[in-house]
Amino acid sequence: MGNGTPSATRAVGPRGETRAVPEAVARQVWVRAGGRCTICNRYLMEDGATGQEVPIGQLAHIVGWSTAPGSPRGDHDLPVEERNSAENLMLLCHDQHRVIDHKSLWEVFDVDTLRAMKRDHEERVRRLTGLDHDNRTTVLRVVGNIHGRPVELTSSSVTTALLAKNRFPDWILRGADEFEIDLRAIPGEPASSPAYWAAARSHLEDRLRHLCTQVRKESVNHVSVFALARIPVLVLLGTYLDKMLQVDLYPKRREGKPVWGFDELGEPTRFTSHLLRPGSDPSRVAVLCSISGSVDVDRLPSGVRDTHSIYELRPESALPTPELINTQATLDRFSQAWRTLLSTIEVDHPGAPAIPIFPALPPPAAITIGRHLLHAAHPPLHIYDRMPGSSDYIFATSTEF
Numbered sequence: 473m474g475n476g477t478p479s480a481t482r483a484v485g486p487r488g489e490t491r492a493v494p495e496a497v498a499r500q501v502w503v504r505a506g507g508r509c510t511i512c513n514r515y516l517m518e519d520g521a522t523g524q525e526v527p528i529g530q531l532a533h534i535v536g537w538s539t540a541p542g543s544p545r546g547d548h549d550l551p552v553e554e555r556n557s558a559e560n561l562m563l564l565c566h567d568q569h570r571v572i573d574h575k576s577l578w579e580v581f582d583v584d585t586l587r588a589m590k591r592d593h594e595e596r597v598r599r600l601t602g603l604d605h606d607n608r609t610t611v612l613r614v615v616g617n618i619h620g621r622p623v624e625l626t627s628s629s630v631t632t633a634l635l636a637k638n639r640f641p642d643w644i645l646r647g648a649d650e651f652e653i654d655l656r657a658i659p660g661e662p663a664s665s666p667a668y669w670a671a672a673r674s675h676l677e678d679r680l681r682h683l684c685t686q687v688r689k690e691s692v693n694h695v696s697v698f699a700l701a702r703i704p705v706l707v708l709l710g711t712y713l714d715k716m717l718q719v720d721l722y723p724k725r726r727e728g729k730p731v732w733g734f735d736e737l738g739e740p741t742r743f744t745s746h747l748l749r750p751g752s753d754p755s756r757v758a759v760l761c762s763i764s765g766s767v768d769v770d771r772l773p774s775g776v777r778d779t780h781s782i783y784e785l786r787p788e789s790a791l792p793t794p795e796l797i798n799t800q801a802t803l804d805r806f807s808q809a810w811r812t813l814l815s816t817i818e819v820d821h822p823g824a825p826a827i828p829i830f831p832a833l834p835p836p837a838a839i840t841i842g843r844h845l846l847h848a849a850h851p852p853l854h855i856y857d858r859m860p861g862s863s864d865y866i867f868a869t870s871t872e873f
């Protein structure tokens with residue numbers, strides 16, 4: 473083993489020594505890895521300092537290329553003549569190569585572990601590069617504070633959720649808005665102040681203007697929405713998404729599951745609506761959405777409680793819980809129940825100037841309410857929010873334009 477200069481077709485040893493690898497084998501390893509480090513996913517066909525296109529990856533042995541003492545994992549029973557095969561080589565960056573070959577970490581990065589890393593990385597590359605143009609989607613992220621607690625949403629968690637549905641991010645919105653509607657810096661959220669709702673609505677409209685333009689130009693034909701913010705904001709968001717025919721919503725899961733996305737299995741929940749209390753004015757109607765929790769009719773503002781006919785939309789045979797809408801089928805049933813209630817209001821309460829709505833909803837349901845509101849046929853929604861530190865409700869915003 474002589475010293476030499478690392479290249480795309482030479483394997484590198486723990487002390488920097490190199491060994492020639494047949495070009496066909498090296499090409500196979502590079503292609504299977506997608507030109508990225510098997511461990512950290514760094515792109516290895518570009519120098520980070522100069523930006524020049526140059527191969528900076530290293531071919532690393534899983535089982536060391538010799539049985540001599542000091543050869544990482546070299547005491548394995550893999551025959552020496554098979555150790556320069558594509559199955560025993562993995563593509564790594566310089567840093568990760570040094571890590572796996574450091575003697576103190578041989579037990580951490582044993583043969584089985586490295587083989588599993590290689591297999592998982594190459595399968596991921598194969599799956600991703602197998603997606604065609606129709607699998608692309610434009611990612612829309614909406615993040616805000618929820619009762620003073622900031623929400624975090626990383627690009628890696630978005631990509632993981634998309635790949636689980638055989639989609640990949642288009643990033644057409646990347647640029648000035650960084651494909652994100654960020655409401656976290658708007659003051660007044662903990663107090664639910666009128667200024668906060670006005671600023672949040674203005675910011676939402678400004679950020680969505682570019683997306684709507686791209687939809688009209690047919691540059692965007694599918695949108696994947698990752699949203700976690702105050703419920704009135706998400707209802708407003710849904711009113712903009714009604715013009716986009718293909719939209720997938722990704723809910724945030726609870727701990728112990730992949731972070732974003734619906735469950736694949738589960739018996740879908742049914743929803744129903746009923747007249748909870750008739751009002752003194754037939755043209756006045758309000759809706760309680762008791763899905764993630766129950767809305768107490770006695771906590772409504774007196775101007776609504778005393779005059780409006782009050783309907784409640786709730787699960788048919790289950791208690792309201794935050795995790796209730798955990799499958800796409802359940803969200804579809806909620807959507808159908810909401811559209812049916814809107815039709816009921818249209819027939820039984822003609823001329824209603826607006827519908828005050830009191831939502832206890834998970835984010836996908838809140839967005840769905842806005843999506844299925846037809847501005848030409850339905851009254852605008854007046855969306856209420858729980859007062860901080862209280863069970864009472866105050867007006868937050870409306871869907872009027």
